[in-house]
Amino acid sequence: MFGRLWSQYNVALEKNPLLIKALTSLTGFTIGDVLAQKFVTPDEEKGYDLMRTVRLGSFGFLVHGPTGHFFYGWLDKQIPGTAMKTVATKVAIDQLLWNPCFGVMFFSYLGLAEGKSFTDIQAKIKNDLPTAVVGSWTVWIPAHFINFRFVPSNQRLLYINSIQIGYNIFLSFLGNKKVDDSEELKAAAK
Structure with missing residues (x-):
């Protein structure tokens, strides 16, 4: 059955x-x-938030899937091969360039989907993007070494999404964490 699927x-x-x-x-x-x-x-007080799941799922469908398709396709065309130097270069590009861009897209999308102001979104990015980027390194540097070395290009996003399920628990928590105080909002507005 698995073979057929x-x-x-x-x-x-x-x-x-x-x-x-x-x-x-x-x-x-x-x-x-x-x-x-x-x-x-x-x-326990509010219970399960279905709209939060809809926001996260729609981000995956509308942003992560399409941008990942194009980004990883582009990366594989620009830097073909699976030699260790090639793999290290791809991992570096992914984590030093793509990762922060992805984080900005993630927090912006969630903020817009929640109807937050640009000031609120800016504060969220300022407050949580560094944590998201550094947190990503612990998961995605080793995962992408495997990805770029052994996974066929057309299967990259499936592999990423398999690992992403666990990582999304972290992103879901971080994306839905409230910015601490209005001081953060005031600082971001300046």
């Missing part, structure tokens, strides 16, 4: 790579948030 997935990926990668990101971000809400940071 894997085969069907690969056929669909070949026919509609952008859509399938967006759907795998939707799945990864949705599962990550469900796990975060149910097991990591359950809110």
